[in-house]
Each structure stands twice: as structure tokens, then as C-alpha cells.
Amino acid sequence: MSSFQSGARRALRQALVSTRQHLHQQTTTPRRASPLLSSSPRYFTTSSRLLKDEESPSGKEGQYARTDHTIQVSYPGPSSSQLPPADSLVKGIGHGGVPTLPTFSLQGKVGVVTGGARGLGLVMGQGMVISGADLAIVDLNQAEAEKQAELIVETFKRDNPSATRLPKVTAHYADVSSPESVQSCIAEIVGAHGKIDSLVTSAGFTENFEAVSYPFDRVQKLWGVNVDGTWLFATEIARHLMERKAKGSMVFIGSMSGSIVNVPQPQAPYNAAKAAVRHMAASLAVEWAKYGVRVNTISPGYMLTALTQKILDDNPDLKEKWTSLIPQGKMGKPEDLMGPVTFLLSDASSYVTGADLRVDGGYTCT
Template identity: 65%
Template sequence: MFRRPTTSALLRLRLCPLRSGALLPKASPARIAPGQFARTDPSITVEYPEEKDMPSSAPVRRVKRTLGSFSLEGKVAVVTGGARGLGYVMTQALVESGADAAIVDLNGEEAIKAAAMLLKHFRDTNPDADRVPTITAHSADVSSPGSVKAVMEEVLSQHNNHIDVLVTSAGFTENFKAEDYPHDRMQKLWGVNVDGTYLCAVEVAKHLIASKKPGSMVFIGSMSGSIVNIPQPQAPYNAAKAAVRHLASSMAVEWSTHGIRVNCISPGYMLTALTKKILDDNPELKAKWTSLIPQGRMGNPEDLMGAVVFLASDASLYVTGADLRVDGGYTVT
């Protein structure tokens, strides 16, 4: 027996979400073509500013109690790409959890500035602290074996021959159609994202193995290592982050007998100072990105603070080779 749809049923039909997350307009369905939001778009380009125009980061104000196993007291953490953006906020999370930190960045001046800001923030928010963390700044090109080796020796010399945690946040992305990607740019992208992760991990592993000490490594991948971002074309970056994710799994197995855990964090779209600057000039791109995220918003850098502390600390002693996706549900839709 046929029943006339109720008003609420009709409303649900009209607002049935497309696969992309956008809603089909009631008045003019022809304006949205099938699959139009599930393709890369060569007209989408993201222009990254020059180094001198890159925005700096500022500390996030948050102090809460937590489980003792999350404490990083007595540990030294090295964070590559820690002078800005996600690396900066994750360095702050490690410091607030008790660790000393070594910020490694291509821009040495920005690394010095970041270390000073984080130290000041700690003192301002913990005026009665018994101990003030040691935060050092270092400059290195993570794509260069010689530079990585030298900077790790420098870090060890300034932190009592001590490294317990490595976070590899150095990386960048670009948008080119695959057939137009300049080969030298692709080599640079792979050099920083993949070679940089590998080289830093190997140097820290050599130290830990020689010292017969356990350690934790957290590689910063991306949801791009599991899915294809749209609408911007970025095939080499996606492949590079897939390599980082699998490198974490492979090294986790290889170094497990030495007590070295290796995990990966794969962030989704994050509103860093740089991303905000880009999206202010591309509001339509932001709308497309957020339309594909089940939580309906882009992530904030501080959304990674708990994740990195968890994987760096003893709270995750039985976790290795894992990929923790922090993406608002993007990759499960």
C-alpha cells in the first residue's frame, strides 16, 4: 500500500548528502554535476609565501592535569620543523608534559625565536615551577645526511648526550598537475618529507641502540598518505606521506628488539597560521575542504597535542607501527 511521504521524510530526501559532503540544492539540482567534488581541479593552486613572509606561531594556553604515564619528565625530545605551525605546537605539548626540547628547523633564526617564546610561555604559566625546561634551537637541512648527522651531534652535546623522543614534523606540500610538476621541485619535496624523516630517524636510532636505551619516534605523516585530496592536485606529496606512514611501520618492526617504538600521526586539514593565510585568499577552497569533513570543521593545531604526547610517552608503551589519523573523520567517509 502506497503511503504519501511525510513532511519530515520529504525533508530528509531533499537534504540527502552527496558523497562529497555537499548538499544537493533543492531549487537547482543541475548546478552540481555527479562526482564534481570527487576530482582534482587543475585550476586550484595554493601559493605559499616566501620565507620572509611566513607567519610565526604563538603558544597555546592550556594547562590540565593528566595520568602519570603521560609524563615526559626527564626526557629529551627532538622536533624537526618545530619553529612554526604543527611542529611548534607539538613541541609546546612535549615541554608542558615535562620534556626538554631541541627545535630543529631550516630557519635557525625562527628556531631561536620559537625556543625563546616557548620558554617565556612556560615561565609565565608556571611561575612556581621547581624546574624550568631546557629548550634549544638548531638549524639543519633534514634532506642532507651531513647536516642531519651534525645537528644530532649538536643536540646531544647540549642535552647531556641524551635523546629519548623524535618527532619528524619537517615537511611541505605543493600543488601542481602531475604532468607539469617540475622534477627539481619533486626531488626537493621528497628530500624533505621522506629523506628527512628517514635520515633523522636513523641518526636517533643509532644513538638509542648504542646507548641501549628505549625511545619513541613519532613521524608526522598526513591523511594524504591514505586518501587523495581534492580539489587540489598533489600526487607527489600524497605519495611521499604514504611513504612516511609505511616507513614508520617498517622501522617499528626493525627496531622493536631495541625497545624503540615508531608510530605515525596523520593530520587532516589543520588551521595553522600559514593555512589561515592561504585560505583567507581562497575562501571557496576552505568551503570545499570543510564540506568533506564529517565534523564540519578544520582541525586546530592543538588537536595534535594529546596525540603526540600519548605516542611519545609511556602511556603508549604497547603501541608501535600505528598510524593515528587526526582528521575529523575525513578518511572514513
């Protein structure tokens, strides 16, 4: 054996002995308590809030990560008087002198928005029209859909007095959970516009019940609108596109609730429904890619609609809990969805399919 190898072994034995002695000293020698392990009050930060955990209102740790059956929240949309003016966003048909990639334009496209007579669907539909698309508004309330269709065109005319062409915006009735109603609605839209190029599935609702007390007929209705309605419109319009041998783009409106569990309001069936919508989009994106039909989802976070604002005004603690979990420290506006939906429907996203675009102020990052 060489002298080098012998020396190396001696050095290794000495290191092992030294390590054992050090470990033994650590386990037997009293140590001064670390400030982090002391019994003094501890402070934890969560987003923009500083909390003393021993002095929380409930007196229990983890209070902000639990559901509360007393919370009742609904998410309707803004009324017609709150429709954003087009000139505050983009003046003109998608450009208005502002340098923009032409691939973001929806000119020559016919889009369908379910649940489009109010709320997020209404505002996204307006964004599609501003970007150049013709629009078919689908809603259970046809009278409201007709009113909003007229308002969108009037707003466009007012903000674009020199426009050589006005958008065609039509209103249609559909019970999105009924196959017969959906088929009839799509036939009516094709009859009015001649074709369909894109779809936004915004019809949906949520309710707040503890799971053990959630009426099953209400669960079925919720899934019927949120899940079945998405499936029925997507498959019918995909069939239309395939028959035309035309490319198309679909955007399913999911929710951050499909990826996380909202607190403090209990809404398990809604969360499960939105998770289903997200995975449905990914599955259909793969299946329909060979036909040139793209399918993506937008998953909004907490959006500040008219009634949501009223609920939060009446429940300031709820607003504090929600916003404290949002890194941007604020809720979103319906207008925040105009850009994402235009991007995903346009040729600017021609290589994007099966994606989930979260518009939540960073909520799901934490």
C-alpha cells in the first residue's frame, strides 16, 4: 500500500472521530434558546397584512385558510349603465392610431359569447367587438341580450364616428344545459351571421353551501350550466368548424377556483366544476388540434362587479380576507379580461392551445 493511501485513510479516521465528538457535544451541552423558538409573540406576514397569530380574531391558527358556512356570495355582472366606454380602451376598430400587431385583430371573425348579456361575458363581448369581430350574445334572458346588443353597437358608433362599417351584434336565447336548446341556438346564429369562428363560454354561476348541506338538485343545476353548457357549445361549434374545414378558437371561462380552494366561502361543487372545465379544454385542445381548432381557458380571480362591490361594502372583513391573499392587493375589473380574451381568440396566439391563462392578480402563486 502506498504512503499516499495510508495517509488518506488516517485523515479520514480523524475526521470521523472529530465529527462524532462534535455531535455528542451538541446533544449534551445546554444551548441558549433561539429567539425564533422562544415563547414570546410571533408575527407572520401574509401579503399586505401583518398578523399576530396569538391575537387573531378567532383565537385559532389557520383561520384564514378555512371555509365559513355563513358566507354567501354571488357574482352577477355590471348593469347596462356600467358598460365601459370603448374610447377609454381603444378608439377605432382595434387600432385607433395605436401601434399594435395586426395579428391581434378579430376583423372578419364571428364570435359567440354564452352568458353574454351581463357580467364578465358582456364586457368580453364588447372587447371582441372593439377588436373588430361581429358578435352573437347568447343568454337565458334574451330581452337583456337584445338590449345589450343594441347598446354595444350604439357605444361603438359614438366612439367611432368615422367608422365605415358597423359591427353586427345579435342576441339569442339558449338554455346552455339543454342539447336541443343549444343546437337550435347555434343554427340561429349561423343563419344570422353565416358562420361561427370563435366561442367564449362565460355562462356560469356559483353558490355557497357547506358540502354536507348542499341540495343535490342545486349541485346538478350548477354542473349543468358550468360543465355541460361548456361541453355542449364547444362540441356543436367544433362540429360546425370541422364541416366548414375552418380553423377556430375557443376560450372557456374557468376560474382560479379550478386550481385552488377559495376561503372563507364554501363552494366545493363550483370549484370541482371549474377544474373540470380547465381539463376539458386541455383534452379537447389535443383532440381537435389536427382540425385547426384551438381551445384554451381563462381563469379569473376575484373580479369586482357591481353586486360584488355591494357585498364587500356590507362585509368589509370579507374584502380584507380576499385582498390580503392577492399579491397585487386588489380585485380585478371585468375590463381586465378584454385583453386576454382578444389575445386567445386572435391569430396572435396561433401556437397557444390547451393553456390556462390565470388572471388573478397573482392569487394562485402563493
